[in-house]
Amino acid sequence: MVNAELDALLALQASDGVIREIEGRRAALSPRLALLDVTQKRTVEEVGRIESSLERELTRQRLLDARIADLRSTHDRAAGALAAAERISDAAAAASQVEVARRALAETESEAHGVSRRVADLRTALAAHREVLAQVSQDQGDARSELERQRALLDAELATARMHRQLSASTVSADLLGKYERIALRRRSDAVIELRDFSCGACDTAIPLQRRPFMMAGGRIELCEACGVLLYRKARE
Numbered sequence: 001m002v003n004a005e006l007d008a009l010l011a012l013q014a015s016d017g018v019i020r021e022i023e024g025r026r027a028a029l030s031p032r033l034a035l036l037d038v039t040q041k042r043t044v045e046e047v048g049r050i051e052s053s054l055e056r057e058l059t060r061q062r063l064l065d066a067r068i069a070d071l072r073s074t075h076d077r078a079a080g081a082l083a084a085a086e087r088i089s090d091a092a093a094a095a096s097q098v099e100v101a102r103r104a105l106a107e108t109e110s111e112a113h114g115v116s117r118r119v120a121d122l123r124t125a126l127a128a129h130r131e132v133l134a135q136v137s138q139d140q141g142d143a144r145s146e147l148e149r150q151r152a153l154l155d156a157e158l159a160t161a162r163m164h165r166q167l168s169a170s171t172v173s174a175d176l177l178g179k180y181e182r183i184a185l186r187r188r189s190d191a192v193i194e195l196r197d198f199s200c201g202a203c204d205t206a207i208p209l210q211r212r213p214f215m216m217a218g219g220r221i222e223l224c225e226a227c228g229v230l231l232y233r234k235a236r237e
């Protein structure tokens with residue numbers, strides 16, 4: 001009876017080892033998925049930044065174009081007035097207006113030229129970054145589905161391992177199971193350890209002499225007084 005319970009506990013411990021190992025592999029996938037997310041997000045943000053810069057420059061371009069049209073008509077009106085002037089004073093005033101309009105026009109056109117250059121540069125950059133984004137999305141699609149596939153496989157393995165654990169747990173007493181789980185949780189590793197020549201297999205502390213006959217019977221489970229693991233010795237058949 002005691003032996004059957006020990007065997008069940010050891011089987012449960014083996015399942016826990018398998019579960020820990022699968023969970024470790026599953027957890028290792030998360031940073032890889034997160035890295036994919038970061039790379040994609042960065043590329044999307046870069047495209048967004050270029051798009052809004054382009055939008056700003058296009059608005060400036062429209063304003064400058066309207067101003068240039070205004071300045072041209074001001075200039076043409078002044079030039080017309082200059083041509084039609086009959087008095088010296090009228091001609092002088094019109095000539096000064098022509099000059100002012102001409103200078104303002106030259107400045108605005110030069111500014112508009114700079115904006116056009118930036119618009120062209122931004123359009124080139126936008127096309128390049130959109131291409132990068134398309135490439136990243138495609139590469140990531142493959143990498144992502146591969147990671148998802150691995151995760152689904154691990155989830156299936158995990159479900160099987162948990163089912164095996166459940167089966168073993170059903171034949172271990174609640175008291176022993178509780179002890180085992182506390183120790184395993186604390187150690188994040190095996191909680192049931194086989195004796196090695198009457199010493200604890202985990203910490204190597206010797207079992208007191210008076211307890212040895214009890215353990216000799218085999219199939220018994222005892223706490224190690226030094227490190228707190230559950231010790232057992234297999235019954236010799």
Ligand SMILES: [Zn+2]
Nearest residue numbers: 200203224227
């Ligand atoms: Zn020990």
